[in-house]
Amino acid sequence: MKIVVDENIPLAGAFFESAAELISLPGRALTAADVKDADALLVRSVTRVDEALLQGSKVKFVGTCTIGMDHLDQAYLQRAGIAYTNAPGCNANSVVEYVYAALSHLNVDWHQRSVGIIGCGNVGGALYRSLSSQGVECRCYDPFLTREQNPDLTDLEEVLQCDIVSMHTPLTTTGQHPSRHMLDYTQLRKLRDDVVLLNCGRGAVIDNRALLKLMQERDNHIQVVLDVWEGEPEISVDLLNRVQLGSPHIAGYSFDGKLKGTAMIYQAFCRHFGLTEKVHLADVLPVTLNNRLAMPEGDAWQVIGQLIEKVYAIEADDRALREMVADGTEPVATGFDRLRKQYPVRREFSNYRVAASGNPEIDAPLAALGFNLES
Template sequence: MRIVVDENIPLVEECFGDLGEIVRLPGREMTNEDLRGADALLVRSVTQVNAELLRSTPVRFVGTCTIGIDHLDTAYLENQGITWASAPGCNANSVVEYVYAALAHLNTDWAGKRVGIIGCGNVGGRLYRRLKAQGVECRVYDPFLSTEQIPDLTSLTDVLGSDIVCMHTPLTRSGPHPSFHLVGAAQLRKLKPGAVLLNAGRGPVIDNQALLKHLESGADLKVVLDVWEPEPDISRPLLQRVALGSPHIAGYSYDGKMQGTFMIYEALCRHLGRSPEKDLNALRPSVADPERRWAGGEPWPAIQRLIPEVYDITEDDHQLRALAERAEQAQADFAKGFDRLRKEYPKRRECGNYRVTGDVSEDAQARLEALGFRVQ
């Protein structure tokens, strides 16, 4: 069996090595010719899997180690009898921790604020439950859910009136509620002054040109973008205007990537009629220095100091802006550099790998555990 794999997927040899020959390739550069001898294809979101890529190949299984599937032509796959699988929820915790890291950097304490969530699936739903556990007031827009599922379900306009608006929506261009350019010029004008707008779902859910014009007009708005329209050759003028920018890595924690790989390993085993023989917990490496000391004092300033010790989001922002500056000076190809930042992304580990020690108050402990930390 020959398995062609995006070179950025971790634990491939450990999970799939017993199943066949592994061939690693750059995900954005895969071609039909690369797959002429392949039986299975493992990708991430940068690879468009469609008839052009798969026609006349022996591929019978496609697995994407990501939550989203908008890069898969699922109708074509099903019509050709090709089994496909995704990894829903694999990196949801990673994205939630990205949100917390961004808000901590912006000195925006979510406690006491109203948080609006657009899209309440795997990622948005996890963020919603974490915030509710901390007593945070939430408003949710998701036309595919009911108030029985999410009591705080409301209109898009109501959500846009929140202090913090987080977008975790998949990209759809058809159907009863397409998300393409869901937030455009009219919706941006509904945001309250001083609000935070964060998109860690799919770039085209926000009309990026409308957002740029809105910010150029002097709008009082803090914007955090991890996803862009288009990628990888994003709007560099927009990057200059946002409070934080990153190269589509919110879900790139090493733990999330490993979970995604393992979910596709299990799916391929099912496709082959085999029982999985691997254990993710046995494959997952431990953190070298898992202890973090609690600084003491009021919870919010201490949390602000603690989060960057685990995940310093400003480094992602710095790397993207440095790339943009080199591109402006004709010293780098921005699009290739954007992909390189993703390919060479450091092993960010999630909060659950760390324990916080020290004199932690009951209130602070509740907040730390909601963030995912273990408290000792």
């Protein structure tokens, strides 16, 4: 059996090499010739999987190590009888931690603000549960859920009036509620002047030209954090120059989240081909070294901010993207993909231990964020 795999899928060899011959290739550059003789294809979000790529190939299984599936032509795969699967929820916690790191860096205390969440599936739902456990006022918009599933559901207009608005929707262009350009110029104008807007879902859910126009009109009175961009990897440099934090689609790139995705696809692969699972995530998950953190001094908000920065200094991601653009020695699209490919190992908060302070105003939110508190 032969598997073609995106070279950026971590530990693919550890999971799959005992089951098949692996051929690792750049995901964005995959061609029909590359996959012609493959039995299975493992990708991430940069690979468009459709008839042009797979027609005439032997591929019978496609696995994407991502939550989203807008890069898969599901209608074609179904017609062709090709099994496909994603990894729902694999990087949800990674994206939630990205949101916390961004707000902390901007010195925006979510405990004192209302938070609007657009899209409450795997990622948005995880963020909602985390914030709710901290007593944060949340308003959610998701037309595919009911109030029984989420008691804080409301309409989009209400969500857009929150102090913080965080977007976590997949990209869809059909159906009753298509998400492409969900936030167009008309909707964006409904945002408060002092809002913090984050997009960690799909870039085209926000009309990026309209967003740039709004930011120019409001003279940067709104704060924007973009991890995803319309047209990426060819992103708008003008928009990057306006946002408070920008990153190259890496919110879900924690090492833990990536490995969960690989493990989930491996499990689905084994089920499809009737194979026994020989590798489990616990077998290959590396131990985090130097994972004991000293409890900082200060009030609860100061402590939270300092500990988050010790684990995930998000400004480094922003700086790397801006320096790549400013350097100008490579096309923006090439540099964008390079930053993703070379992204450093980032471990999640749960890998780190800190001595409990004994103050519930400090310990409770840290525990809610996932830090391991030791008495």
